[in-house]
Amino acid sequence: MNTAPALMNVMDELQVPLQFMTSLAIGLLLGLERQRNPIAKAGLRTCALVALFGTICGLLAQVTQSTWVVTAGLLLAGAMIIAAYAGEALPEGESGTTTVIAVLLCYVLGVMVWYGRTQHAVGLAIAAIAVAGGVALTTATYLVSADDFRDRVKSEISEVTGLTPVL
DSSP: OOOHHHHHHHHHHHHHHHHHHHHHHHHHHHHHHHHTOTTOSOOHHHHHHHHHHHHHHHHHHHHHTOTHHHHHHHHHHHHHHHHHHTTOOOOTTOOSHHHHHHHHHHHHHHHHHHTTOHHHHHHHHHHHHHHHTHHHHHHHHHHSOHHHHHHHHHHHHHHHHSOOOOO
């Protein structure tokens, strides 16, 4: 008895829920990073919902065979987050730009997940979190001396490779 066709049917049925869960996870991760900033107008819930919205728009665009659904969704998500910042005075040095881009990125990554670019979407989300978390990295540089940092990097390289780097 060949169970391969039955297994394929189960996998096909799981594909759509997995796409939505992946999209939700990407949004939650990006939102978690944004949540750390008390000034940000989008955090955990907003980013998760926007990523989910992107996946839904991808689904609707495919069903209706119209790319305008994705375009309209992107415009709507952008207008929503920009409107959240409109007319509000922000502290010196804060523009809200990172949050606006993070929300738009959540949307686009959600669309990418729907169209089967899940690995790319996850990779980009991780890269975005690393870049957006740059504030933490900048702050950490003031807490650790250059010599301590170099010694730690040498130790890690040595432990992983078995070689002693010359830094």
